[in-house]
Amino acid sequence: MRLPDLTPADMTAEQRALHDHIVGGPRGSGTQHFALTTHTGALTGPFGVMVHEPALGAPLQELGSAVRYATGLTDRVREIAILAVAAATGSAFEQHAHERVGRAVGLTDDELAAVAGGTFTTTDAVEASAYALCRRLLADRSRLTTEEYDDLAGVLGTTTITELVVLVGYYRTLAQLLDVYDVGVPDH
Structure with a gap:
């Protein structure tokens, strides 16, 4: 560090x-x-x-x-989104911390591995749409067509979209801080 x-x-x-x-x-x-x-x-x-x-x-x-x-995100959606950022940015600390939180809120080991590998799928429409939006933002493709926006808003609502955009930006900022200062997983 x-x-x-x-x-x-x-x-x-x-x-x-x-x-x-x-x-x-x-x-x-x-x-x-x-x-x-x-x-x-x-x-x-x-x-x-x-x-x-x-x-x-x-x-x-x-x-x-x-x-x-303080958001309306479910615990699962929040942790899926955070872990998507951790996977995309290679943030070892956030991966370490939020896999533990993710397990506590009901994510299975298979789901955690799928998020880490960029292959998460689910039949839950909100979780699937939230994950898709996060992956899109993380690929720097935040400009949505009207149809794409309408599809997301129809499933997630505007509040959840805003919460996810802010979450991705916040955790990207943390990942950059951790990278610049070479902060990894704690020893204990």
């Missing part, structure tokens, strides 16, 4: 406030499917990068929190 792990004792007041907000918020409460902090209290994954720049990290983590906890 190109940035040092910041333990709470090493942080400025702004960094500590962001750390405490992340750990004390919805990501830190409830069942933990992946480690949010190291044994020293440093944040893992993209949060360990965000804490270095609280002026950007705070609003970025707020957007992520909204994507994860």
